[in-house]
Amino acid sequence: MKKRIVIFLALVSSFLCSRSQELTTEITEITDHGIYYSNSNGNLFVGLDYSESLDGNNWHDAEATGMIVYQAAAHGSFEVPVLLLSQQYPKLFFRTKVSESTIGTWIPYSGDIPQFVSHDYIDxxxxxxxxxxxxxxxxxxxxxxxxxxxxxxxxxxxxxxxxxxxxxxxxxxxxxxxxxxxxxxxxxxxxxxxxxxxxxxxxxxxxxxxxxxxxxxxxxxxxxxxxxxxxxxxxxxxxxxxxxxxxxxxxxxxxxxxxxxxxxxxxxxxxxxxxxxxxxxxxxxxxxxxxxxxxxxxxxxxxxxxxxxxxxxxxxxxxxxx
CATH class of the missing domain: 2.70.70.10 (Glucose Permease (Domain IIA))
Incomplete structure (x- = not known):
């Protein structure tokens, strides 16, 4: 039976979003189905980045993937199929980030969709x-x-x-x-x-x-x-x-x-x-x-x-x- 090895790195990441306090976050536990984290305080937006390698700029940022939540409590988790991912990747690395304001660009939900694409993506x-x-x-x-x-x-x-x-x-x-x-x-x-x-x-x-x-x-x-x-x-x-x-x-x-x-x-x-x-x-x-x-x-x-x-x-x- 082939042995699968998955290496996870729980990194601490912080944003200085307040004049009086530096906000911090850390990953506390990784299970087969999720990533658990602890923040310096509640009422923060939390993002999860991941990478298959630490070589170069290989991070998949939360701002790009949308892996962002608003967390009222100081502790929370992301639902991630870790066990399933372990079958695809020999190594995975994770890090969390926090902010008092939205991470990335978000707009209020609306049914109004602008028609702005004038070039097709394919032949x-x-x-x-x-x-x-x-x-x-x-x-x-x-x-x-x-x-x-x-x-x-x-x-x-x-x-x-x-x-x-x-x-x-x-x-x-x-x-x-x-x-x-x-x-x-x-x-x-x-x-x-x-x-x-x-x-x-x-x-x-x-x-x-x-x-x-x-x-x-x-x-x-x-x-x-x-x-x-x-x-x-x-x-x-x-x-x-x-x-x-x-x-x-x-x-x-x-x-x-x-x-x-x-x-x-x-x-x-x-x-x-x-x-x-x-x-x-x-x-x-x-x-x-x-x-x-x-x-x-x-x-x-x-x-x-x-x-x-x-x-x-x-x-x-x-x-x-x-």
Whole structure:
């Protein structure tokens, strides 16, 4: 039996956010399912950073991942699947940080979503179909407001594209690369400069050498290619919101943030309305999916949808030939 070794480093991190007192925090315990911490006092925002290595600037900052909570007490914990992560990483390091004000950029929760993305993130001419927002395609990818649904879009290349690495990937917005993570290629997180609470997460890319953490991108800039033929490109749009003063992550459809000009490219391929790319929250609640962890599962007597996804609703839409 292969032995798995996981090394954790509990680091003390502090922010001087008060003239009279230096705020401090420390990790006190790591279990199979969580990270426990103790702060110098209560009523603080607490962030959790992590890294697979201490070499270089490899930290995944809480400001980029959204692993931030408001803690009224001086003690608390983050729910982290440590045991599961130990099967993927030989080493992991954690550190906490605290502040009297929000860590990172957060905006009040609102149903008003600006349409500001005018450049597509992918070679649309090479795409055959796209999964719908809240679909039963792939795996559970949900936010702090909804559960058990795929709140992103998968883009599947045409059969005429034998080499999926020929599919170019672009930055959809002006912004900054705030996080890079290895995941069957590289998962790239770009923070919008126009709307800093908005992030664009592009999965499974083979990025160009110059695309590093902190790199400033421009809308439409080529940042790499799809990683390989074993996985499908996907994109998520995340908003850091404050709901009753509490930090919560909200996922919205990529089609919600497109300008009319960009959406017209999809209309030219046969998609009539933005709503045709989205399963509404009400429709999803009326056709709930079953999840075991991040995996969708069939309930007794249930069968897969003819399009290969879960649930009784259509999970994808096809595009006409360009």
């Amino acid at each position: 649309l001419d090479k795409i055959e179909y796209v999964s719908k927002f809240r679909s039963g395609s792939g795996h559970d990818y949900s936010d702090d407001y909804e559960t058990c649904r795929s709140m992103k879009h998968y883009y599947h290349p045409n059969s005429s594209v034998p080499d999926w690495t020929s599919v170019n990937i672009y930055s959809p917005v002006d912004g900054t690369v705030v996080d890079l993570s290895v995941s069957n290629g590289t998962r790239v997180t770009i923070q919008s400069s126009l709307n800093p609470a908005y992030q664009f997460i592009i999965f499974h890319a083979e990025i160009l050498p110059e695309i590093i953490k902190g790199y400033e991108v421009t809308a439409g800039e080529h940042i790499g290619n799809h990683a390989n033929n074993s996985t499908i490109s996907d994109i998520a749009v995340r908003i850091f919101t404050l709901h009753d003063g509490m930090p919560k992550q909200q996922l919205v459809s990529y089609f919600d943030v497109m300008t009319d000009s960009l959406f017209s490219d999809y209309q030219a391929r046969g998609l009539q309305n933005r709503a045709d790319a989205i399963i509404s929250a009400e429709d999803r609640e009326n056709d709930p999916l079953n999840c075991n962890g991040e995996e969708f599962q069939l309930t007794e007597g249930e069968t897969m949808h003819p399009d290969g996804g879960f649930g009784s609703l259509a999970n994808k839409f096809y595009l006409n030939e360009p």
